[in-house]
Amino acid sequence: MHTLGMRPQRQSDYRRFSPAMPIVIDNGGHNLRMGWAGESDPRVTFRNLVYRPRHKATGETVTIVGDHDPALLKYFDCTRTSYRSPFENNVVYQFEFMEYVLDYGFERLGTEDSHVDHPVLMTECICNPISSRGKMAELLFETYGVPSLAFGADAAFSYNFNLLQGICKEDGLAICSGFSTSHVFPFLKGEPVLEACCRTNVGGYHVTDYLKQLLSLNYPYHNSSITWEKAEVLKLEHCYVADDYASELQLFQKGEKEAEEKKRYWQLPWVPPSQEEVPSEEELxxxxxxxxxxxxxxxxxxxxxxxxxxxxxxxxxxxxxxxxxxxxxxxxxxxxxxxxxxxxxxxxxxxxxxxxxxxxxxxxxxxxxESEEKADASLSEKYPLINIADNLLTPEQLKEKKKQIFLKTTSEGRLRAKQKRFEEELLREKQNQQDEEKRLENPELYLEQTRTKYRELSERVEQRKRLKTNGSHTNGNNNSSGGVGRGERLNAAQKERMRLLTTAAYDRGKGEDTFGARDEDWQLYKLMSRDNDDDDDSCEEDEAELARVTTRLQEIDPSFVPKFDVGSTQGTFELPRLRPLSVEDFRISLGVERFRCPEILFQPNMIGIDQAGLDEMVGVSLRRLAMDDETKEKMCTSILLLGGSCLFPGLESRLEAGIRKIRPYLSPLKVVRALDPVLDAWRGAATYASSPHFSTQTFSIQDYYEKGESGLKQYQIKYTL
Incomplete structure (x- = not known):
């Protein structure tokens, strides 16, 4: 395995600790923390992620665990892979990636040959499935040779650590909003009541992802700069929880001064364009x-x-x-x-x-x-059967004659097209030569005449296209041309053909169909089947002349900008007038996004998750408790906020206001935040593992070989030693 990037420092004092000293692992959905029991801070902390790009030169697959150095990734192809986490909704299910993460963590802690001869205390989510716990035990026992193992809920360790610090009471509620999930569960005498636990699959990851989506929609031209990591930084720096979401949203909709003061800006790198001086007439x-x-x-x-x-x-x-x-x-x-x-x-x-x-x-x-006579003579010699009567030819010769007629027709058409192109090219060269002579005689007059001719041709072509698409008349109600019918969009020749066709159909419906019996019917047929001819031919000529004049103006007038594309079938359009980019174009504003993204912790349906919010989860958890109201009211006087998503400003007051609507009128209520919502889980586990009675709470490798997964199913530690 190759491990690259900004790696934590490798510890050098691993051998100084006795084999009885436990290793504490806080296996979180966002970060993994690893250290020794009894210490105040973890030794190793890194992102709980695995990344497997390919080297651009050798094609070798490398494995990046945790944080990485973006400067090194220029040597790797990152388009065919993405970050992979061992977790799915806070439950470990990808143990292949979990092994990479543990290899990296133990190597940073100072182990050799991936052999760990220390007891391990590992945190897990509350009510972790037995299958996930069993595979984790198998990985630690079989791969690393751990002598004994203990599992405990991270939120329970954090609650008991704050209980020792006097922040909360023995009977209370814990609201833990982590990276991918949020939990609410009550405590009685420091022990969690698992049957009253409540969970929602919304956490800090969803807040960051929602912020990234909103910014990407508002600023699509800066999409490459709005990465997930940058959205995480913006969330931590600027997001907050509104006391009243509806009134806060209305404040921004009205554009009040207070809303303007609450906006935050992220300035992207911008280099002002160089100021070019306007050239003088002499320079031009x-x-x-x-x-x-x-x-x-x-x-x-x-x-x-x-x-x-x-x-x-x-x-x-x-x-x-x-x-x-x-x-x-x-x-x-x-x-x-x-x-x-x-x-x-x-x-x-x-x-x-x-x-x-x-x-x-x-x-x-x-x-x-070649002259046309020579061409005709050569064609006649090449196709001798064409001028012979059919009755003088055999069936095989008749087939050959049809083939020769087809080939001759095709050759003649090709020759005519070639001759036409040659004549058009000669005419174009002659016109350009005449125009050049006029320009040399009087350049200013020639330029003005060419511009006038361009305007006339443009208006004529534009008017024809407008007639073809919308029409040029009103429908009697003074409406614009956009609402006219088909009959009002036809020119005079088309209207005449339409009248003849209608008359013929009307006469046909009176009785027996005798159309074609008279010579007048065929004359009518010729009139109806005539092409749009003069009009279309003149339109094509005007378009060709407009293209030639446009090209000529582009050659002699540097300031000329064509109004529209002559050959476009989408109609005419004017080129957009682009203004120079300024520093405001590279400034990303965070207004309603600051409080709208954390609001999904209370309203998960905003991102399509039909589950309860944090305040509603407290009511659900209390209803699941089979206890009297006095005990429930006592628990509400000690509500502890845990997890990284509880760091948003305003979360405490918003939760207190939401829970007060659920509790009885004037019932006591107190919501406090943990000392360190992020690190208290590892510190509580390290304090727990340093207790002399910790060895009685472990599950040994002998128990694993004797009882297997059934023993882990019955295994449950006591959090208050």
Whole structure:
């Protein structure tokens, strides 16, 4: 096992303690504390977690136990794993991870070879299942060789420790709100009454997780900074319990000055952007002249490259034409001797090369590669069956003729599309050349005319799209275009086709269906099936021209920003005007989150847990006690708060107010907090283990081998020695 990170210091005095000195382990859901009986503080404290990432270089799996150093995690792949806890609702169920944790704890305490020759006192939750206790005993006895073992509830040890300090009385109630669960159980003469215990699966973990969710929803762009560990720190520093949740919430809703004073802020790192100076007119003119000079240089380089390309092609073409002329003047015997000195094997290859060079030269000069007559002639020669009548062909030839018709149609369409693209490119180049000449004559006038043309085209295209989606008329009630019907969104041509279609349908419904018997019906069919044609064609032309003008403006005007995407099918939209980020954008505010998150201890239904809150649990626990009212009232005079979640400010007064509603009118009531709600459980267990009578409360390894799990089921320590 590899253990990395910020590890507690390894103890060096393990051998100084006699084998009779017990080791005290407070096995909590959040932290594990380990030390020696009789001492005031634990020797080893770390998070009760296991983390198993892979090394990025070697791929080896490493095991990180407890707290870790984030600087070391840059060497590991942490995307395929997460924190794993041995606990589930305060009950140990993952003993594989529990073994990693105990290995780490005993190694930090100073043991060697994982052999522990000291008695062990381990805390557990109240009413811990026998199966979990049995597996824990098996792990300690079989793996570590512990001579004897004792189990006790952490809250009971904490209550008796505070009883010795005079904080609480022998008869009282303990409210223990821990990491993942909260318990309430009464004490009679220092011993817990287990049959009156009450538990809710809500604790500090749920408060932290709820705070993280609320902050992540409010500040999604800072989600990477709002980690679970940071939410835990914010919870401990800023959260509190409201005396009256509804009135406190209303205070923040109204935005009172008092609510503003209760807000807390978490400032994230922020580096102000550098202030760029606005360039002067001379600087802009200099940049424009430099850009024009660079553009002219590129155009000259392109023209030079084109001239060199044409010259090379012409020289190659002249060479091949001379070679063909030589081949025409000699016989076949001399022809092979001449061709052997070249890369060609026959006259046909030379002619093909001449043809290819001719086409390349025409393309370089911007001329069409072939005329339509030659293309038609070549297609006719390639597909000879097309012009032959069907009655003169065999069935196989008819199939071949259909195939040739399909291929010819496809080839002709491809040639027409290619020719159309070539013509459009020539037209675009010609327009750009004319625009460049106008710009050189008068740059300011040309820029103003181009901007005007851009605005006109933008408005025209935008209006067409608006007509297509919403319509441009009202429906008679002065409503906007968003509420018009389909008939009001149609243009004139579409309305005419709609009228003809309606008329034909009406005539058809009068009697026998005779549509198509007259020539007028087919004329009507042609009118109805006509495309949207002029309108759509003009719209496409405007969009293409708008795209060209937009590109032109982007080239000559650095300050130009297009209004919308021409090819977008979602309609027109304006680009958002982004403001520079300020320090307020990196400030996270904690307002209602400060008291809303701890409120789940009293209202677990806020996070979807249908269980009782802390104040209601006290009433449940008291009702389960089969005792007289005088004893119950006596218990309410000593209510002790335990656990890390009892550290929230305002928890005592809120619990006292909630319990007072449950108890009889003017009955005595007192709620106090433990000396140290977090460490008192370990200190109470260490004090208990230092008693000379502790050996009578242990479960030895001999008892384990003789009685097994049945002996652990009957095992129960006495907390008041």
């Amino acid at each position: 003119a200099r940049k424009a002249a430099l850009k024009e000079k660079q553009g002219q240089r590129l155009r000259d380089m392109a023209a030079t490259k084109k001239f060199i390309r044409i010259s090379d092609l012409e020289s190659q073409l002249h060479g091949l034409e001379d070679l063909l002329q030589q081949l025409d003047e000699m016989d076949e015997t001399d022809m092979f001797s001449i061709l052997s000195n070249t890369n060609y094997n026959s006259r046909h290859e030379v002619e093909s090369a001449v043809h290819r060079l001719t086409q390349s030269l025409r393309k370089a000069k911007g001329e069409p590669s």
